[in-house]
Amino acid sequence: NKQYRRHSRAVGRPFGKKQKRSRRKKGIKKLCTYFFEMDVSVIIPTLNEEKNIEVCLKSVIAQETDVKYEIIVCDGKREDKTFEISKKYADKVILSDVRSIGLQRNRGANSAAGKYFLFVDADTILPKDYVEWGMNKFNSDSNMLGFCAGFKFSNPNPKMVFTEKLLCSWFDFNDKIDFPTLLGFNTFVTADAFKISGGFRDVPLEDADFARRLHKMGKTCFFTDNFVITSPRRLDEMGLLFSLKYYFELELSTRYPNLKDILSSTSYVEYRPDEEKLHQAFINISTYTNNSAELTDIMKDYIRKKADKFTEELRQQFNETNVWAKKTNDQAIENIIVVSQSISYITSRS
Structure with a gap:
C-alpha cells in the first residue's frame, strides 16, 4: 500500500496523520527497520535553511513509489529553526560539528541504511516520481554507479530559463563525450560505490571532484528526461x-x-x-x-x-x-x- 510505504511510513505510521513520536512508536520503527531492508537513503545537508528546508522535505515525503526510503538531515549546527523543522519530517536529524557540505553529506551517509544514496540540497525540490525514476535507472542498467537529473530554476524569468537551458545542454553534451557531471544538489549513487570512492572530500568543487573519482570506477550519467527545481x-x-x-x-x-x-x-x-x-x-x-x-x-x-x-x-x-x-x-x-x-x-x- 503506497499510503504506508512513503519513507518511514513503512514502519506503521499512517500517511498524513499527525502524531507525536512516542517511545513505543520509536521502538516499532527500530524493529521494522531491522526486519525490512531500506532501499534508499535521502541525505540532505543543511546550514541555516529554515526558509527552504520544509518545502524540500515535503517534496521528498510526497514521492509516489513503493520503494522503501528514509530521510536523513545533517545540519551544520543550528542558528535558526532548521533543526526543529527537520525533526517534524525527517527520520534522522544529525548535528555536524564541521560546516562543510561535502563532509556533512558523508556524515549523513555514515548513518544511512539504504542500498542507494540520494543527495539533495535544502533549496531543491524533487518531482514526485524522482525516487521511482531513479530506481528504474539503476534497475535497467547494472553498470550504473551514479547519476543526476537536469534542473530548472524556481524563478522562471527569461534570464534564468536561458541560463538553465544553456547549462543543462552543456552538461548533457559533456556526458555524451564521456566527461562526467554530477550536481551535488541532486546526485543518486549506489551505497557500495559511494563507500568505495571515499565519498565527498572537503575540497573546492567537491561535487566535481566526486564525479571524477566515481566516473573512474564505472558508469555515471547526466540525464535530461527528468528535472529537479532548485533555487x-x-x-x-x-x-x-x-x-x-x-x-x-x-x-x-x-x-x-x-x-x-x-x-x-x-x-x-x-x-x-x-x-x-x-x-x-x-x-x-x-x-x-x-x-x-x-x-x-x-x-x-x-x-x-x-x-x-x-x-x-x-x-x-x-x-x-x-x-x-x-x-x-x-x-x-x-x-x-x-x-x-x-x-x-x-x-x-x-
Missing part, C-alpha cells in the same frame, strides 16, 4: 556572467584534476590561482588528447549555437521582443569571450 540564489549572488564562468572553469578543473588544488575557494566564490601550482598543473598539458585550446574552441562554438537556439525559443515563450533576444544573445557571446580569456590566462601560466 537560483547562487546565480543571483554571482550574476549570470560569473555563473557561466564558474561552471566552465569547473569543467576545466575536472579535465585537469590537479587544478582543484589551485583553488582557494570552498564554494561558489572567485578563484585565486597560486602561480607555482598553476605551472605544475599544466606542465604536461600538451600530452592531453584535448588541450585547452581545443576545449575553448568546442565551448565557444557550442555556446554560440545554443545561444541562438535558446534566445529564439525564449523570445516566443515569454513574448519578448527581437531587441531582447539580440541583447541576450550578445551577452552570451560576451560571456564566451570572458570565459575564454579566463581559461587562456590560466593555461598561459604553464
Whole structure:
C-alpha cells in the first residue's frame, strides 16, 4: 500500500496523520527497520535553511513509489529553526560539528541504511516520481554507479530559463563525450560505490571532484528526461556572467584534476590561482588528447549555437521582443569571450 510505504511510513505510521513520536512508536520503527531492508537513503545537508528546508522535505515525503526510503538531515549546527523543522519530517536529524557540505553529506551517509544514496540540497525540490525514476535507472542498467537529473530554476524569468537551458545542454553534451557531471544538489549513487570512492572530500568543487573519482570506477550519467527545481540564489549572488564562468572553469578543473588544488575557494566564490601550482598543473598539458585550446574552441562554438537556439525559443515563450533576444544573445557571446580569456590566462601560466 503506497499510503504506508512513503519513507518511514513503512514502519506503521499512517500517511498524513499527525502524531507525536512516542517511545513505543520509536521502538516499532527500530524493529521494522531491522526486519525490512531500506532501499534508499535521502541525505540532505543543511546550514541555516529554515526558509527552504520544509518545502524540500515535503517534496521528498510526497514521492509516489513503493520503494522503501528514509530521510536523513545533517545540519551544520543550528542558528535558526532548521533543526526543529527537520525533526517534524525527517527520520534522522544529525548535528555536524564541521560546516562543510561535502563532509556533512558523508556524515549523513555514515548513518544511512539504504542500498542507494540520494543527495539533495535544502533549496531543491524533487518531482514526485524522482525516487521511482531513479530506481528504474539503476534497475535497467547494472553498470550504473551514479547519476543526476537536469534542473530548472524556481524563478522562471527569461534570464534564468536561458541560463538553465544553456547549462543543462552543456552538461548533457559533456556526458555524451564521456566527461562526467554530477550536481551535488541532486546526485543518486549506489551505497557500495559511494563507500568505495571515499565519498565527498572537503575540497573546492567537491561535487566535481566526486564525479571524477566515481566516473573512474564505472558508469555515471547526466540525464535530461527528468528535472529537479532548485533555487537560483547562487546565480543571483554571482550574476549570470560569473555563473557561466564558474561552471566552465569547473569543467576545466575536472579535465585537469590537479587544478582543484589551485583553488582557494570552498564554494561558489572567485578563484585565486597560486602561480607555482598553476605551472605544475599544466606542465604536461600538451600530452592531453584535448588541450585547452581545443576545449575553448568546442565551448565557444557550442555556446554560440545554443545561444541562438535558446534566445529564439525564449523570445516566443515569454513574448519578448527581437531587441531582447539580440541583447541576450550578445551577452552570451560576451560571456564566451570572458570565459575564454579566463581559461587562456590560466593555461598561459604553464
